[in-house]
Amino acid sequence: METTTPIPAYTFKDFTSDQEVRWCPGCDDYVILxxxxxxxxxxxxxxxxxVFISGIGCSSRFPYxxxxxxxxxxxxxxxGIATGVKLANPNLSVWVMTGDGDSMAIGGNHxxxxxxxxxxxxxxxxxxxxxxxxxxxxxPTSLLGQKTKSSPYGNTQPPFSPGELALGANARFFARxxxxxxxxxxxxxxxxxxxxxxxxxxxxxxxxxxNDGCFDSVTNKDVKEDKQxxxxxxxxxxxxxxxxxxxxxxGLKLEVVTIGENGVTLADILVHDAKEKDPTLHQMLxxxxxxxxxxxxxxxxxxxxxxxxxxxTAEVKARSPFTKTDDLFFSGETYQxx
Amino acid sequence: MITEKIKIEPExxxxxxxxxxxxxxxxxxxxxxxxxxxxxxxxxxxxxxPNYPSEIRAPQGSLYGVSGFxxxxxxxxVSTPGDxxxxxxAMNPAGLKANLHALKPKQTIIVDTDAFTSKxxxxxxxxxxxxxxxxxxxxKVIEVPMTSLTKEAVKDIPxxxxxxxxxxxxxxxxxxIYWMYNRSxxxxxxxxxxxxxxxPQLIEANTKVLNAGFxxxxxxxxxxxxxxxxxAKMREGTYRIIMGNTATAWxxxxxxxxxGLELFLGSYPITPATDILHELVKHKxxxxxxxxxEDEIAGITSAIGASFAGDLAVTTTSGPGLALKGxxxxxxxxxxxxxxxxxxxxxxxxTGLPTKTEQSDLMQxxxxxxxxxxxxxxxxxxxxxxxxxxxxxxxxALEHMTPVILLTDGYIANGSAPWKIKSVSEMPEIKNxxxxxxxxxxxxxxxxxxxxxxxxAVPGTxxxxxxxxxxxxxxxxxxxxxxxxxxxxxxxxxxxxxxxxQENIPELKTEFAQSGDLLVVGWGGTYGSxxxxxxxxNKEGYDGIGLAHFNYINPLPKxxxxxxxxxxxxxxxxxNGGQFASILRMNFGQFEYTQFNKIQGLxxxxxxxxxxxxxxx
Ligand SMILES: Cc1ncc(C[n+]2csc(CCOP(=O)(O)OP(=O)(O)O)c2C)c(N)n1
Ligand code: SF4
Numbered sequence: 002m003e004t005t006t007p008i009p010a011y012t013f014k015d016f017t018s019d020q021e022v023r024w025c026p027g028c029d030d031y032v033i034l035x036x037x038x039x040x041x042x043x044x045x046x047x048x049x050x051x052v053f054i055s056g057i058g059c060s061s062r063f064p065y066x067x068x069x070x071x072x073x074x075x076x077x078x079x080x081g082i083a084t085g086v087k088l089a090n091p092n093l094s095v096w097v098m099t100g101d102g103d104s105m106a107i108g109g110n111h112x113x114x115x116x117x118x119x120x121x122x123x124x125x126x127x128x129x130x131x132x133x134x135x136x137x138x139x140x141p142t143s144l145l146g147q148k149t150k151s152s153p154y155g156n157t158q159p160p161f162s163p164g165e166l167a168l169g170a171n172a173r174f175f176a177r178x179x180x181x182x183x184x185x186x187x188x189x190x191x192x193x194x195x196x197x198x199x200x201x202x203x204x205x206x207x208x209x210x211x212n213d214g215c216f217d218s219v220t221n222k223d224v225k226e227d228k229q230x231x232x233x234x235x236x237x238x239x240x241x242x243x244x245x246x247x248x249x250x251x252g253l254k255l256e257v258v259t260i261g262e263n264g265v266t267l268a269d270i271l272v273h274d275a276k277e278k279d280p281t282l283h284q285m286l287x288x289x290x291x292x293x294x295x296x297x298x299x300x301x302x303x304x305x306x307x308x309x310x311x312x313x314t315a316e317v318k319a320r321s322p323f324t325k326t327d328d329l330f331f332s333g334e335t336y337q338x339x
Numbered sequence: 340m341i342t343e344k345i346k347i348e349p350e351x352x353x354x355x356x357x358x359x360x361x362x363x364x365x366x367x368x369x370x371x372x373x374x375x376x377x378x379x380x381x382x383x384x385x386x387x388x389p390n391y392p393s394e395i396r397a398p399q400g401s402l403y404g405v406s407g408f409x410x411x412x413x414x415x416x417v418s419t420p421g422d423x424x425x426x427x428x429a430m431n432p433a434g435l436k437a438n439l440h441a442l443k444p445k446q447t448i449i450v451d452t453d454a455f456t457s458k459x460x461x462x463x464x465x466x467x468x469x470x471x472x473x474x475x476x477x478x479k480v481i482e483v484p485m486t487s488l489t490k491e492a493v494k495d496i497p498x499x500x501x502x503x504x505x506x507x508x509x510x511x512x513x514x515x516i517y518w519m520y521n522r523s524x525x526x527x528x529x530x531x532x533x534x535x536x537x538x539p540q541l542i543e544a545n546t547k548v549l550n551a552g553f554x555x556x557x558x559x560x561x562x563x564x565x566x567x568x569x570x571a572k573m574r575e576g577t578y579r580i581i582m583g584n585t586a587t588a589w590x591x592x593x594x595x596x597x598x599g600l601e602l603f604l605g606s607y608p609i610t611p612a613t614d615i616l617h618e619l620v621k622h623k624x625x626x627x628x629x630x631x632x633e634d635e636i637a638g639i640t641s642a643i644g645a646s647f648a649g650d651l652a653v654t655t656t657s658g659p660g661l662a663l664k665g666x667x668x669x670x671x672x673x674x675x676x677x678x679x680x681x682x683x684x685x686x687x688x689x690t691g692l693p694t695k696t697e698q699s700d701l702m703q704x705x706x707x708x709x710x711x712x713x714x715x716x717x718x719x720x721x722x723x724x725x726x727x728x729x730x731x732x733x734x735x736a737l738e739h740m741t742p743v744i745l746l747t748d749g750y751i752a753n754g755s756a757p758w759k760i761k762s763v764s765e766m767p768e769i770k771n772x773x774x775x776x777x778x779x780x781x782x783x784x785x786x787x788x789x790x791x792x793x794x795x796a797v798p799g800t801x802x803x804x805x806x807x808x809x810x811x812x813x814x815x816x817x818x819x820x821x822x823x824x825x826x827x828x829x830x831x832x833x834x835x836x837x838x839x840x841q842e843n844i845p846e847l848k849t850e851f852a853q854s855g856d857l858l859v860v861g862w863g864g865t866y867g868s869x870x871x872x873x874x875x876x877n878k879e880g881y882d883g884i885g886l887a888h889f890n891y892i893n894p895l896p897k898x899x900x901x902x903x904x905x906x907x908x909x910x911x912x913x914x915n916g917g918q919f920a921s922i923l924r925m926n927f928g929q930f931e932y933t934q935f936n937k938i939q940g941l942x943x944x945x946x947x948x949x950x951x952x953x954x955x956x
Contacts, residue, residue, distance in 0.1 A: 018806070020818065020819075047801070048801075048804060049798065049799055049800055049801040049802070049803070049804060050798070050799055051798075052648075052798045053806075054644070057809075064806050064808070065806050065808075065819065067806075068804055069804050070647075070798035070804050070805065070806070071805075071806040071807075071808075072644075072647055072674070072806065072807050072808055073806065073807075073808030073809065073810065074640070074643070074670055074808060074809060075640075075666050075667060075669075075670050075809055078636060078637070078640040078667065080637075081605075081632065081636065081637040081638075081639075081640030081641045081643075081644065082640045082641065082643055082644035082647070083644060084630070084637075084641050084644060085603065085605060085630070085640065085641035085642055085643060085644025085645035085646075085647075085648070085652070086644040086645065086647060086648045086798065087644075088603065088628050088630060088641070088644075088645060089601070089603055089628070089644065089645035089648035089649060089650040089652075090648045090649065090797075090798065090799055092799065093648065093798050093799060110633055110634060110637070111633065111636075111637050111640075114632075114633040114637070310628070313623060314623045314624075314626065317623040317624050318623070318624045318626075320624075321624030323622075323624045323625065324624075325596060325625075325763070326589070326592045326593050326596050326625065326763050327762050327763055327764075329589070329592070329622070329625075330579075330589065330760045330761070330762070331577065331760060333579070334376060334380075334579060334580070335577050335578060335579045335760065336379060336380040336577070336578055336579070337576075337577055337578070338382065338573045338574065338575055338576060338577075338578055338759075339575055
């Protein structure tokens with residue numbers, strides 16, 4: 002709805018519904034919820050134009066807690082529903098809230114096709130490397146050998162890396178963030194909102210009950226400076242307490258170097274280009290294990306499906322003699338019975 | 340116009356069934372369509388049924404590669420494409436072999452003798468040439484070297500390649516048929532001119548071959564007579580020949596326009612439903628959003644999303660696809676969103692008989708979901724009324740805020756018939772339940788006290804923000820609720836909501852006898868067959884037979900029991916094992932039902948129905 006009246010000055014309370022939040026105490030889902038409620042007032046969007054669509058899982062209860070439009074749907078199918086919402090009304094800000102099982106197991110097909118089509122949706126994937134709601138089975142991101150309720154002797158199914166899968170499916174926007182970092186989450190949610198096209202945000206979300214500490218080795222306060230690198234477009238890929246370490250490209254591999262050692266200078270460090278069309282380097286960054294790459298890894302602007310559809314519709318409309326269905330019904334081969 | 344040259348007084352026939360058969364590449368569908376359209380414009384009633392192989396490019400000349408097109412033309416009302424054929428046009432031995440059984444004794448076969456080579460005979464598994472071995476003595480065989488005559492006719496046209504020449508031989512047979520049935524070639528010549536607008540040689544070639552066929556038949560002594568079928572008495576108006584699937588698509592277009600909504604289709608290709616998608620994608624000029632999804636589940640879920648956002652949302656499929664959509668239909672039932680689900684039935688289970696017709700998805704439509712999950716179920720009964728029932732499905736979905744499943748089937752979806760064009764202004768009103776007033780508390784969950792339909796508050800409307808979902812909700816606030824009594828209340832509300840649709844649909848009408856010995860009961864696509872069988876018996880003097888045909892299956896029309904009570908015997912005829920009969924037993928257990936079932940991927944034949952009915956009186 003095009004309107005000229007100014008957007009109200011919202012606070013996070015305007016986006017908080019009257020429903021009691023029912024996640025386990027200590028779950029990162031609370032952090033994501035609050036980050037979203039805090040980010041929305043800064044997005045410049047009307048409350049009534051925001052829609053949250055989710056599948057099934059702990060994370061998928063999210064829409065109930067937002068005082069916006071929302072639908073808690075069926076397992077894995079939120080991308081389909083969200084696509085329909087957005088195609089029906091491209092003015093809406095549409096969010097898919099999903100888990101790693103929801104989006105990559107049962108919903109894998111819809112997930113990859115949403116990314117391929119590039120509808121202007123924002124997908125937030127709560128990756129806890131486990132099935133929470135069904136109480137602890139391994140998921141498509143669980144580690145090999147991981148013992149879970151459905152893999153008591155260790156998981157034998159090698160995992161997906163969500164970012165790799167997404168880039169393989171031609172995701173135009175991919176960000177990864179730690180679930181214990183509300184400020185950064187809010188900031189990246191806003192960036193995703195501003196990005197035209199499907200944006201995927203993977204949140205490394207701790208499930209305190211079934212997979213507690215799964216990301217500790219990279220997200221804990223005392224190690225994160227060394228184990229995580231936060232990328233920003235146009236800035237050199239530096240990390241470490243004093244930003245003394247960086248990433249360089251050696252042959253077909255990324256390598257960690259220390260500035261000042263072996264003659265390495267700041268000029269040798271790769272500068273992050275999230276907007277590059279070719280995803281090769283983004284793929285390599287996504288795969289890097291030490292340090293784990295976070296931040297907006299890829300943000301390549303492309304036409305959205307609705308833009309392509311709109312343009313085609315306008316073109317067909319301009320060429321067609323039909324304005325109402327009667328024109329069609331009475332066109333072509335008709336005959337009279339008297 | 341060549342017709343003026345005919346001198347012989349034509350014999351007048353009431354109706355005739357012609358079947359064109361040949362190889363997939365022989366252009367039989369086009370020949371059949373041209374003969375149909377010409378006859379319709381002449382004023383005949385027509386009904387057609389194409390029958391093509393499920394293989395895309397079956398080997399030439401093979402038995403399973405035979406493509407056929409049957410058309411029934413009448414000066415009287417014709418309600419089916421006909422069972423038995425009066426004229427068989429066979430372009431090759433395989434076509435002859437696969438279709439001879441349908442030809443009435445003593446009737447006519449036209450063959451292209453050039454195609455009866457030893458290679459083709461072998462491919463059709465003929466040990467001897469049927470044209471010479473006496474096996475066709477019971478028929479009138481007209482042997483025409485069509486391929487060579489076609490070549491001869493176009494030999495002076497420069498620049499024609501061989502394949503263009505062979506491809507135009509179907510025009511030769513069409514020309515012959517036009518002469519035989521005293522039809523003008525004018526319409527087809529117009530068609531040729533339009534189709535080959537930029538290829539003048541093809542216009543010339545096809546026109547020449549068409550005329551050559553016409554003149555050949557005229558001078559051929561083997562065709563002793565020509566026939567005509569007078570115009571039928573049809574209601575005044577503007578008509579066109581329409582296929583069931585096209586009619587379905589157009590009914591949806593009309594409904595969207597009438598309701599003032601945009602049309603959204605989420606679909607995944609499957610035979611025989613795909614043509615609805617093919618049709619709707621063309622109509623971007625009406626703003627139709629036709630979304631080909633990655634699978635059936637995405638087809639329906641995108642439609643649910645579009646419905647939530649305020650479009651008239653539709654998903655189309657056939658049986659196996661409906662199976663995949665089951666969980667999502669449950670979501671639409673639970674969230675009380677308007678949604679039209681069209682299932683063009685084919686033979687099942689599993690992949691079954693993809694190109695053959697059946698009525699065996701009825702129970703799937705009624706119950707193929709988890710939990711008590713009632714949906715409105717409708718069935719169209721003729722190619723033309725697919726328009727009305729698609730429209731009706733949309734109307735009921737929007738007025739009652741609930742999914743509606745419309746069943747059609749391969750037989751009526753691919754068949755075509757005259758459609759008296761309906762202007763959108765003649766169609767019934769559609770009132771949707773969209774709201775914008777945010778002052779009422781719980782507005783999206785408030786129900787119309789009469790229909791129990793909830794309000795439709797769509798995203799983008801200020802002040803009506805709310806959440807819906809698949810979890811059970813409180814009957815008043817719409818908040819998630821696991822309270823035991825509330826679930827029971829909600830289950831009753833959902834069921835009652837569908838039951839009350841009875842007040843918004845017409846009563847059942849009986850045709851022919853209004854009371855008496857036998858009530859023939861059917862539903863959906865069998866209407867034409869049942870109607871002509873009952874009509875046939877009435878003509879023979881059996882006047883105690885009535886026909887009650889159902890288009891509304893859930894809920895059933897209010898007066899159903901009243902109608903049943905007026906007949907001694909009730910026979911329920913279905914192309915399945917007795918699914919509708921079971922539904923009737925469940926609802927109206929006070930009556931006894933006899934069943935007549937056919938499960939062969941084929942429609943009912945007139946003979947089998949009339950014999951059965953005679954046994955029951
Ligand atoms: C069709 C269907 N199959 C299975 C389930 C059961 N189920 C619900 S949530 C879930 C897994 C959720 O895991 P994830 O997406 O990782 O979300 P989390 O609960 O961890 O946030 C499963 C298997 C279901 N609800 N529906
Ligand atoms: S089970 Fe895990 S993911 Fe689910 S709410 Fe509890 S902590 Fe969070």
